[in-house]
Amino acid sequence: MRDEKGNGLFDPYETEQQEWKKQQVKERSKQLLTIISPILILLIWEICSRTGILDIRFFPPPSAIVSTFFELATNGLLWTHVSVSLYRIAAGFLLGVIPGVVIGLLMGLYAPIRHFISPIVMALMPIPTLALLPIIIIFFGIGDFSKIVTIAGSVFFPVVINTVAGVLSIEKVHLDVAKNYGASPKDFFFKIAFPGALPVMLEGIQMGQAIALLTIVAAEMMGATSGIGYLIWTSYKAFMLKEMFVGLILISFFGFLFSLLLRGLQKKIVPWR
Amino acid sequence: MSNDVKISIEDLTKVFYKKNNSVTAFKNVSLEVKEGEFVCLVGPSGCGKTTLLRILAGLEHPSSGQFTIAADSDFRPLQSMVFQEKGVIPWLTVEENVAFGLNMRHLPKEFIRKQTDIYLKKVGLRNFSKLYPNELSGGMKQRISIARAFANDPEILLMDEPFAALDEQNKFILQEELLSIWSETKKTVLFITHSIDEALLLSDRIVLMSAHPGKIVNEIKVPIPRPRTMEQVRANAEMAEQFIAIWNHLQQEVQRSRG
Ligand SMILES: Nc1ncnc2c1ncn2[C@@H]1O[C@H](COP(=O)(O)OP(=O)(O)OP(=O)(O)O)[C@@H](O)[C@H]1O
Ligand SMILES: [Mg+2]
Numbered sequence: 036m037r038d039e040k041g042n043g044l045f046d047p048y049e050t051e052q053q054e055w056k057k058q059q060v061k062e063r064s065k066q067l068l069t070i071i072s073p074i075l076i077l078l079i080w081e082i083c084s085r086t087g088i089l090d091i092r093f094f095p096p097p098s099a100i101v102s103t104f105f106e107l108a109t110n111g112l113l114w115t116h117v118s119v120s121l122y123r124i125a126a127g128f129l130l131g132v133i134p135g136v137v138i139g140l141l142m143g144l145y146a147p148i149r150h151f152i153s154p155i156v157m158a159l160m161p162i163p164t165l166a167l168l169p170i171i172i173i174f175f176g177i178g179d180f181s182k183i184v185t186i187a188g189s190v191f192f193p194v195v196i197n198t199v200a201g202v203l204s205i206e207k208v209h210l211d212v213a214k215n216y217g218a219s220p221k222d223f224f225f226k227i228a229f230p231g232a233l234p235v236m237l238e239g240i241q242m243g244q245a246i247a248l249l250t251i252v253a254a255e256m257m258g259a260t261s262g263i264g265y266l267i268w269t270s271y272k273a274f275m276l277k278e279m280f281v282g283l284i285l286i287s288f289f290g291f292l293f294s295l296l297l298r299g300l301q302k303k304i305v306p307w308r
Numbered sequence: 309m310s311n312d313v314k315i316s317i318e319d320l321t322k323v324f325y326k327k328n329n330s331v332t333a334f335k336n337v338s339l340e341v342k343e344g345e346f347v348c349l350v351g352p353s354g355c356g357k358t359t360l361l362r363i364l365a366g367l368e369h370p371s372s373g374q375f376t377i378a379a380d381s382d383f384r385p386l387q388s389m390v391f392q393e394k395g396v397i398p399w400l401t402v403e404e405n406v407a408f409g410l411n412m413r414h415l416p417k418e419f420i421r422k423q424t425d426i427y428l429k430k431v432g433l434r435n436f437s438k439l440y441p442n443e444l445s446g447g448m449k450q451r452i453s454i455a456r457a458f459a460n461d462p463e464i465l466l467m468d469e470p471f472a473a474l475d476e477q478n479k480f481i482l483q484e485e486l487l488s489i490w491s492e493t494k495k496t497v498l499f500i501t502h503s504i505d506e507a508l509l510l511s512d513r514i515v516l517m518s519a520h521p522g523k524i525v526n527e528i529k530v531p532i533p534r535p536r537t538m539e540q541v542r543a544n545a546e547m548a549e550q551f552i553a554i555w556n557h558l559q560q561e562v563q564r565s566r567g
């Protein structure tokens with residue numbers, strides 16, 4: 036009231052700017068906390084295993100694991116394991132996600148299909164795909180394809196369920212609009228059901244990604260001659276725990292990376308949120 | 309004379325059947341709307357206005373009776389509906405929303421672009437064409453809905469309380485915009501509203517309904533010359549009388565449904 040031009044104290048822009056700066060500091064400290072927590076754990080681990088609080092045979096210090104990582108990396112063996120696993124994850128992931136999305140959309144859009152397929156999905160879902168691995172290996176051999184099928188099998192379920200939920204979450208009025216304006220079944224599928232279900236669908240895909248990593252390690256431990264899971268398993272059996280930890284940390288790293296990638300992708304392909 | 313009847317509804321009845329009780333939304337409704345006429349449907353809540361419109365829109369089936377919408381051209385769709393605010397599709401941009409009907413009909417790209425542009429301009433959304441609806445106000449969203457329906461160039465337009473969720477000022481502006489677009493295109497419009505003011509301002513004829521079961525009880529001609537303003541409508545003595553008559557009717561209906 037007193038001063039339109041503002042003497043600094045009452046200038047609304049100034050006040051908001053201060054507020055904004057405070058917000059920025061808060062944001063940055065949040066980011067800092069996110070980075071600090073894993074570092075802190077590694078630091079405590081390092082100290083504990085060096086001072087003997089942790090048994091160094093079972094918990095080698097992170098610094099030793101890092102130097103083992105570089106040894107393995109330079110002799111080239113690590114990359115074959117990593118690239119084999121990444122290939123299986125990518126192929127299995129796609130082989131699970133694509134049918135999951137298509138079948139999920141069909142189930143969401145067409146009630147008869149939904150009621151027909153739902154019981155099958157519900158009956159199969161509780162069976163861990165890993166428990167079927169022996170059968171899968173009989174059918175598809177011990178090579179890449181059996182691993183890919185195993186991953187696809189476990190990725191499929193969260194994707195299909197979330198896609199159906201996504202379609203069912205579309206507001207009825209949007210379906211009415213599409214019907215009123217004469218959308219063909221194809222347009223219904225691609226212009227309404229797919230984008231409308233996308234936000235919920237992506238949550239299922241995010242979940243599928245995590246499951247793919249869990250599955251690959253276990254599948255490679257049980258029946259494989261290469262891959263990160265194989266590396267972990269053989270190192271463990273030979274009591275080479277530093278090598279085993281390299282494998283474990285690689286898996287954790289890729290899980291983190293994929294989550295970030297998917298979240299970034301989410302912002303890109305759901306711009307209307 | 310009868311060949312310029314655009315919408316003809318004959319003895320239409322709609323019953324919603326449920327296990328124990330069935331609801332008669334409306335019974336034996338007959339109505340004719342002339343080519344280029346603007347008709348407002350006014351009635352108490354639950355008298356079946358929305359249901360009637362949804363039947364005309366092909367979103368619901370009548371239980372008995374029939375209706376016809378006269379088609380002048382094979383090219384045009386029979387009808388397009390202006391839904392309430394939430395009818396704007398959130399994952400399509402403003403432009404894509406306005407082009408929606410044309411895209412669904414798979415018309416030539418160049419034609420769609422031009423037609424969309426014309427109606428974006430008419431409703432003043434040209435600078436917002438690339439935005440998503442959630443970045444816009446309620447009034448702007450409703451402009452999208454109106455532009456989408458008109459751009460589709462249907463034989464008739466159906467509107468279900470399109471301005472009900474808007475504040476007075478926005479409602480005013482949009483009513484005027486609607487009237488100006490309507491007077492250019494001379495479309496046949498069937499418009500539902502709860503506002504008697506709105507009905508008097510917009511329509512050539514008001515169709516008054518009763519509830520339980522829904523039926524048409526009266527028709528009121530609105531002979532005020534166009535273009536109209538709210539001031540003219542308010543100043544018109546005959547219309548003031550009509551206002552009170554409609555008001556009393558609605559009041560009685562509400563009392564009756566309570567009692
Ligand atoms: N899908 C439905 N299933 C069962 N009953 C319904 C359904 N749709 C509407 N009804 C019933 O039909 C009657 C008419 O409903 P309608 O929505 O057409 O009324 P309305 O005149 O549009 O009311 P309002 O002014 O409140 O919008 C109501 O009694 C309502 O409960
Ligand atoms: Mg209604």
